[in-house]
Amino acid sequence: MYEKVARYYDALYHFKDYAAASRRLHDLVQQQVPNARSLLDVACGTGKCVEHLQALYDTHGVDLSSEMLEIARSRCPNVGFEVADMADFNLGRTFDVVTCLFSSIGLVKTADRLDRAVAAMSRHLNRGGMLIVEPWFSPENYWVDRLVSNHVDEPDLKVAWMYKSEREGLVSVMNIHYLVATAAGVEYFTERHESGLFTQEQYLDAFRKAGLRVEYDPSGLFGRGMYVGRS
Numbered sequence: 001m002y003e004k005v006a007r008y009y010d011a012l013y014h015f016k017d018y019a020a021a022s023r024r025l026h027d028l029v030q031q032q033v034p035n036a037r038s039l040l041d042v043a044c045g046t047g048k049c050v051e052h053l054q055a056l057y058d059t060h061g062v063d064l065s066s067e068m069l070e071i072a073r074s075r076c077p078n079v080g081f082e083v084a085d086m087a088d089f090n091l092g093r094t095f096d097v098v099t100c101l102f103s104s105i106g107l108v109k110t111a112d113r114l115d116r117a118v119a120a121m122s123r124h125l126n127r128g129g130m131l132i133v134e135p136w137f138s139p140e141n142y143w144v145d146r147l148v149s150n151h152v153d154e155p156d157l158k159v160a161w162m163y164k165s166e167r168e169g170l171v172s173v174m175n176i177h178y179l180v181a182t183a184a185g186v187e188y189f190t191e192r193h194e195s196g197l198f199t200q201e202q203y204l205d206a207f208r209k210a211g212l213r214v215e216y217d218p219s220g221l222f223g224r225g226m227y228v229g230r231s
Contacts, residue, residue: 001065001067001193002065002068002191002193003067003069003191003192004093004114004178004189005036005178005189006034006046006065006067006068006070006071006217007067007071007175008152008159008178008180008183009045009046009047009068009071010046010071011152011154011157011159012150012159014049014152014171016098016102016222017046018049018051019052021049021222022049022052022156023052023103023164023211023223024198024221025049025053025099025101025110025221026053026056026211027133027185028228029096029097029130029222031206032228033088033096033097033128033129033130033131034208036079036096036097036129036130037057037058037096037097038057038058038059038060038095038096038097038126038216039053039058039059039060039095039096039097039098039099039100040059040060040061040062040091040097040099040121040124041053041058041059041060041061041062041100041101042061042062042063042086042098042100042104042121043062043063043064043069043100043101043102043104043107044061044063044069044072044081044084044104044105045065045102046068046071046072046074046075047061047067047072047073047075047076047081048075048081049099049101050072050075050076050079050229051075052075054076054078054079055062055080057096058077058097058205060080060081060082060091060204061076061080061081061082062081062082062083062084062086062091063073063081063083064067064083064084064085064086064087065083066083068123068212069081069082069083072123075121078143079120081208084099084102084216086105086107086108086117086120086121087108087113087116087117087120088116088120089119089120090123091124093124094123094125094129094132095124095125095126096125096126096128096129096209097130097131097132097169098121098122098124098125098129098130098131098132099120099131099132099133100117100131100132100133100134101132101133101134101221102134102222103134103135103136103137103183103195103222103224104134104197105117105133105134105135105136105156106135106172106195106197107135107139107164107194107195107196109171109194109195110196111198111202113196114196114198114202114203114206115143115205115206115209115210116211117176117205117206118131118207118209118212118229119206119212121133121211122207122210122211122212122229122231123229126162126230127229127231128131128230128231129230129231130228130229130230130231131207131227131228131229131230131231132226132228132229133203133223133226133227133229134201134220134221134222134224134225134227135200135224135225135226135227136172136195136196136197136198136203136224137172137195137197138197138198138199139170139197139198139199140198140199142165142172143165143166144165144166144167145164145165145166146163146165146226147162148162148163148174149162150159150162155160155204156182157180157181157182158180158181158182159179159180160179161175161176161177161178161179162176162177162179163175163177167197168181168194170196170198171194171195171196171197172195172196172197173189173192173193173194174192174193175191175192176190176191176192176193177190178190178191178198200216203216203227204227205218207227210229211231212230212231213221213229213230214227214229214230215221215227215228216228
């Protein structure tokens with residue numbers, strides 16, 4: 001996943017206001033952990049949030065995609081990034097804040113891996129630290145058979161990408177079709193994106209199993225809700 005599309009990822013999500021989301025995140029951290037100095041972004045992707053947070057925190061990022069991290073390292077050359085599975089990683093250090101944003105937690109796919117991911121992130125928290133996770137859709141609010149079409153129209157890049165939302169058991173499936181035009185020509189490729197559909201109680205239970213006090217914010221940073229855990 002993201003192997004082919006990584007180099008276009010930022011253009012595809014040009015409509016996401018990472019700067020505003022990062023400001024809201026910083027405000028939340030300052031309210032609850034005012035002395036926070038370090039932050040780990042799990043499933044950091046191309047480092048768009050890290051870009052806005054690196055001046056405020058000693059920032060680190062991990063992601064499973066080496067292609068995405070290549071872009072993140074170019075964007076934030078003074079930040080440490082590592083390839084890691086969010087359900088099983090150990091950086092050998094802890095942080096005041098750990099985040100997993102933009103619904104990336106859904107990529108764990110199963111309830112067992114959800115528990116493991118939250119536990120792994122919790123283990124990287126300093127005492128009194130904060131874990132922030134933005135969820136993917138739940139089984140109740142995921143729309144099946146919805147047709148989605150998005151477009152990028154820049155002078156040097158044209159992209160049409162579309163899919164039909166599907167579901168296999170408790171996993172959302174999007175077989176995304178991309179048509180990309182650049183100065184090099186036009187290419188077509190597909191990627192299959194699968195994400196676990198977890199209930200609110202499963203998220204809350206994962207936090208509690210990890211020994212965290214947890215609250216749910218229905219709005220969150222990008223409008224999909226947010227779980228906030230404290231160690």
